[in-house]
Amino acid sequence: MTSASLVLAAVVLGVGTFAFRFAGPVLRTRVDISPRLERAMAMAAITLLAALVGTAALLDGQEFAGVARPAGIAVGGVLAWCKAPFAVVVIAAAGTAAGLRLLGVP
């Protein structure tokens, strides 16, 4: 594979990604949007993020991610639910996953 084709591929991916990022705000300002639709769009963003959490928690590509990662996220989730500080949530999630792996849990 030549360097030129790699550069081209990276730039095309960058431009395409920017197009996705830019399309939302541009469409949004051109179209008149009802408050109901506005709520639906905020809900859509939260739903996408929740789906990212779900898939990133349980899957590695198309395979089950093992026990340590979902266990860590579950610990973080419970702490967040109990209104623990953000730093505690994140460090506890990472620490639980790392600790379980240290003990040999996949």
Place this chain on the structure above:
Amino acid sequence: MWRTLDSGLARDIALVCVADTIVGVSFGAITVSQGLPFWLPMLLSVVVFAGAAQFMFVGIVGAGGNPIAAVIAGLLVNARHLPFGFAVNDVLGSGLRRIIGCHLMIDESVAFALAQQDPRRRRSAYWGCGIALFVCWNLGVLAGAFGGQVVTDTEAFGLDAAFPAVLLALILPAMRDPATRRAALAGVVIALATAPFLPAGLPVLLALAGVLVGLRGRKTDQEKEPATDEKADTTDQEAAV
């Protein structure tokens, strides 16, 4: 704008920056260790600036795959930014600011913005997180590309658990709204059920159908329960249990 970025928010963003910098180091190191040129991870991090798509891209070209396939796979993973743009439009501004703001649109900056109620805080959370992560991510990748062989296994630090935990902590407050909670839960179920059969990126997009579940539920709530919001809320919680 920065005055509304209080110390608590700045600290939370800084923590995410630390985690993402280490992931950036691993991205740079992994890319170079696959025999790809040292400039590729840096170029990708500047022009694409989306971790999952970047890992996908170098995974495909590093294994000798077609660069066109790598671009398509990356675009599929990044298509979620279109609906993100609808949701965070109000923080972007116009003109050059909007162009820069759009490039800073990543999962973390969107999640930090959506977690704020006040419009000014939303804006400073989005820009603060976006700019800080752009700088940290690129510095991490730079360090990794130039001999960060130390950090190739981010799983040993549990960092693969940190990213979903960050997003989860940021979206939890929005889950107090029953319709949003229904939409999100339906979305997660759809994404997990379809993920084993579909290419990466598509399951998360299909999760958007969960919004229909959220909206439909809200309509029936209102029709059946013209009572107070509080009452509708408790019924919903019971249904969820």
